Amino acid sequence: MSLYAVDLSSGIPLYRQISQAIEEEVRKHYKPGAQLSPEPVLAERFSVNRHTLRHAIDELVNSGLVERRRGLGVFVLDGPHNYGIHKHTRFTKSLEAAGNTTESVVLRKLIIPAGGGVARRLELGEGAEVLWVETLRKANERPFSVVSHFMPAELVGQVFAEYEGGSLHDFIADRLGIELERQYSLISTRLPQGDDATLLAIPRHQPILRIKSVNANSVTRRPVEYALGRLRGDRVELEVKL
Amino acid sequence: MSLYAVDLSSGIPLYRQISQAIEEEVRKHYKPGAQLSPEPVLAERFSVNRHTLRHAIDELVNSGLVERRRGLGVFVLDGPHNYGIHKHTRFTKSLEAAGNTTESVVLRKLIIPAGGGVARRLELGEGAEVLWVETLRKANERPFSVVSHFMPAELVGQVFAEYEGGSLHDFIADRLGIELERQYSLISTRLPQGDDATLLAIPRHQPILRIKSVNANSVTRRPVEYALGRLRGDRVELEVKL
DNA sequence: GACAAGGGGACGTCTAGATGAGCTTGTATG
DNA sequence: CATACAAGCTCATCTAGACGTCCCCTTGTC
Numbered sequence: 423m424s425l426y427a428v429d430l431s432s433g434i435p436l437y438r439q440i441s442q443a444i445e446e447e448v449r450k451h452y453k454p455g456a457q458l459s460p461e462p463v464l465a466e467r468f469s470v471n472r473h474t475l476r477h478a479i480d481e482l483v484n485s486g487l488v489e490r491r492r493g494l495g496v497f498v499l500d501g502p503h504n505y506g507i508h509k510h511t512r513f514t515k516s517l518e519a520a521g522n523t524t525e526s527v528v529l530r531k532l533i534i535p536a537g538g539g540v541a542r543r544l545e546l547g548e549g550a551e552v553l554w555v556e557t558l559r560k561a562n563e564r565p566f567s568v569v570s571h572f573m574p575a576e577l578v579g580q581v582f583a584e585y586e587g588g589s590l591h592d593f594i595a596d597r598l599g600i601e602l603e604r605q606y607s608l609i610s611t612r613l614p615q616g617d618d619a620t621l622l623a624i625p626r627h628q629p630i631l632r633i634k635s636v637n638a639n640s641v642t643r644r645p646v647e648y649a650l651g652r653l654r655g656d657r658v659e660l661e662v663k664l
Numbered sequence: 665m666s667l668y669a670v671d672l673s674s675g676i677p678l679y680r681q682i683s684q685a686i687e688e689e690v691r692k693h694y695k696p697g698a699q700l701s702p703e704p705v706l707a708e709r710f711s712v713n714r715h716t717l718r719h720a721i722d723e724l725v726n727s728g729l730v731e732r733r734r735g736l737g738v739f740v741l742d743g744p745h746n747y748g749i750h751k752h753t754r755f756t757k758s759l760e761a762a763g764n765t766t767e768s769v770v771l772r773k774l775i776i777p778a779g780g781g782v783a784r785r786l787e788l789g790e791g792a793e794v795l796w797v798e799t800l801r802k803a804n805e806r807p808f809s810v811v812s813h814f815m816p817a818e819l820v821g822q823v824f825a826e827y828e829g830g831s832l833h834d835f836i837a838d839r840l841g842i843e844l845e846r847q848y849s850l851i852s853t854r855l856p857q858g859d860d861a862t863l864l865a866i867p868r869h870q871p872i873l874r875i876k877s878v879n880a881n882s883v884t885r886r887p888v889e890y891a892l893g894r895l896r897g898d899r900v901e902l903e904v905k906l
Numbered sequence: 907g908a909c910a911a912g913g914g915g916a917c918g919t920c921t922a923g924a925t926g927a928g929c930t931t932g933t934a935t936g
Numbered sequence: 937c938a939t940a941c942a943a944g945c946t947c948a949t950c951t952a953g954a955c956g957t958c959c960c961c962t963t964g965t966c
Contacts, residue, residue: 629871
């Protein structure tokens with residue numbers, strides 16, 4: 423393979439040259455879940471001290487490419503999930519299509535009066551009753567997104583008492599006979615608020631992607647669901663096709 | 665003040681005890697912009713090696729509490745709360761508008777060999793010459809995006825010597841007679857890397873939106889430009905209409 | 907067959923010392 | 937007075953060595 427020509431005289435720190443070399447190698451030849459060579463071996467290979475090599479790997483850990491497991495080794499993480507935004511995209515579908523196991527857990531299921539933002543987006547009067555469902559989704563056993571769904575209570579009625587996870591849009595289609603269609607999405611980024619960092623198992627300084635979207639009845643065009651999703655920024659990438 | 669009772673036997677790593685002690689002290693007694701004691705002094709005070717102390721400060725840097733300035737010292741950053749509230753900066757820009765709204769400054773204009781990612785997206789061989797133009801865009805005198813544009817050097821030729829800002833797509837249309845068409849965009853979020861935090865005038869712990877997009881000749885469908893934009897997360901919100 | 911002990915591999919933490927590089931400041935010099 | 941340079945402070949990087957802790961798997965015993 424290469425000569426691992428890391429060179430101090432170039433002005434670029436060794437650990438950075440090494441982290442870039444490893445990153446490239448990983449992206450080219452490693453699959454998610456694969457294990458890197460042990461630190462002492464890599465240190466030997468690049469002819470640097472183990473501390474320097476650890477510094478290099480620290481960078482990769484920090485950028486979300488690999489993960490350390492004490493006592494076991496360093497492992498390649500899944501790349502960011504490419505979640506396309508289209509008229510009919512569904513979370514679960516696009517993930518499963520990508521060959522990932524999915525799981526969704528209902529964290530909250532409550533009826534509350536609609537606040538200003540929710541009411542406006544659902545075209546309801548302020549204070550109208552809405553069902554608030556908060557779900558945590560995982561892919562390959564790892565938390566991935568937290569989504570707050572708001573739906574007019576009168577529309578979804580009592581049916582949602584039975585919702586326990588899985589594709590929400592499928593549930594709506596099955597039980598209510600309503601096909602949903604995405605109208606628009608707003609994408610922004612923030613540091614995690616509230617419990618989101620804990621739920622998503624990320625440090626508080628790692629940014630999340632926020633997606634606000636409104637889904638409407640594809641026939642009547644009336645809004646049915648307003649969703650505010652918070653996605654792990656290190657594992658999600660949004661694709662917008664035009 | 666305290667006795668700095670860091671203790672190895674407690675099972676908690678020294679560097680973590682120290683970072684927590686410093687964090688508490690900073691939050692209580694330091695204002696944004698204040699400077700921490702030099703590393704050797706702190707190391708002495710906690711009776712640890714300077715490496716261990718640096719590890720502790722690394723944690724604080726990583727969490728966005730403080731910032732290192734080489735040759736100067738370690739300084740306390742503003743808390744993130746100071747950045748959240750904006751009254752009329754509520755500009756919801758579409759991707760297109762964000763790309764074209766300008767008062768733009770050219771930061772760099774170089775011909776470089778294409779790296780792997782750039783080469784792949786422009787459908788060139790690795791190492792082929794590409795023109796790298798980096799622009800900083802402002803709105804209301806405030807910076808809001810940094811964009812790296814990559815274009816095949818043979819295509820854009822010498823023409824770009826005259827490019828000094830303004831709409832890049834207009835420039836390409838005028839000078840080269842090429843109409844561009846966006847193929848797709850990938851949206852992700854990161855903390856700012858390199859000089860981006862400085863250029864955008866944000867603290868290093870404030871997330872940015874990254875947009876990778878490829879623009880192609882609308883006739884031949886050959887890729888002409890690969891753009892990697894970094895937008896201030898507190899000023900920009902992307903709207904995706906469908 | 908079940909369980910416990912032990913070995914070895916891998917990451918985690920800490921110490922010690924040396925050198926490099928960026929920034930500011932003060933002083934010497936033209 | 938202004939410029940140039942040197943000193944000194946600060947963080948940045950690298951090396952070397954030593955243990956500690958966690959985890960898995962094998963081995964041995966009951």
